[in-house]
Amino acid sequence: MSTPCLPIAPAAPATRRTRQAQVAWGSRVVTVGGDAPVRVQSMTNTDTQDAIGTAIQVKELAIAGSELVRITVNTPEAAAQVPYIREQLDRMGIDVPLIGDFHYNGHRLLQDYPACAEALSKYRINPGNVGKGDKRDRQFGQMIEAALRWNKPVRIGVNWGSLDQELLAQLMDENALRAQPWDAKSVMYEALITSALESARFAQEEGMRQEQVILSCKVSGVQDLIAVYRELAKRCDNPLHLGLTEAGMGTKGTVASSVVLGILLQEGIGDTIRVSLTPQPGESRTQEVVIASEILQSLGLRSFVPSVTACPGCGRTTSTTFQELAKQIDDYLRAQMPVWRDKYPGVEKMKVAVMGCIVNGPGESKHADIGISLPGTGEAPAAPVFIDGQKALTLRGDNIVSEFHQLVETYVEKRFGTQPAAAEAA
């Protein structure tokens, strides 16, 4: 075995190198790109005409941790409700910017509903369906004009499901003239990136500042998204919104989004992320926010909630106590965060371990801020608790779960309760 001459370097996400956009409403601002933390974004699935229902879902998404929320603005009736939705959120004290998602008629809606244009904090423009032929530049220009009038950033959001067909046809014609034509996929990649960059250039020619033009090129294949964003990041320094479009449902959507966002974020690509998960019937819309937050937390890019380290369990523990405790602690910690975030600054970085037996239980618990090693099959019915790496006490009897719960509360109060509030850069 050779002797290493250098210590092993820790892995860390590469530095992002984009400009910084300001997404504002009133005097409040969420920064995107530059030195801002990677932001979590989400989108409602309510009918925007239902202002109360939409405001409630925006509130749920914001409380779950979404820092920007996009809403559909597809009809005059929906546009008319946008200022009212903003008003409801302000009344409820929900500090989150609203992004208007426009397709086909955004130029008209932004012109005809100035209160909507004002209430939104950012406009999403899809260059693939802003208009065809000579209407395209005019209608795109009208949307940029509204952004300039109301001082809003835009996201030029290209999607391969609605790619600019005229541009694609043009690139295919050019490709046919190449001595060695590219394959169809490469032409598609090029069309996605060209659509975003050409639209950004147009917006800048109309007067938009580059940093106020956020770009995205969404596709639904993991390898396709990696290829497109690597190239997009090379060719521009606009802030980038990242997400796998139509990720799918449940495990498939979660895994695919986690894999692709993890790879790109590790390479320093992506300033806002969205996990476009199809909710399971009856599942909360907030699941996409939870997953996006977990992706950022897993990579060490952000901390949102204290993390619970729990072993998977095996034949050494046939009781479900540790599974129940891990679940209860996780649910409890998440439920506390809306209050704890301000009351206990830094608590989001806390690590809690809930382990199933003596094999890895004490070791893993010592690595956590507070951990418990529950007894496995055949072990004495005792659960040592470790606090800050030291064995603090041993719990016994039928109330281990509630007693550990109390120990966590006491630890949080003692460790994080006396610090001065430290607000994260908005």
Ligand code: SF4
């Ligand atoms: S800590 Fe014990 S119960 Fe948990 S997975 Fe490891 S050996 Fe199994």
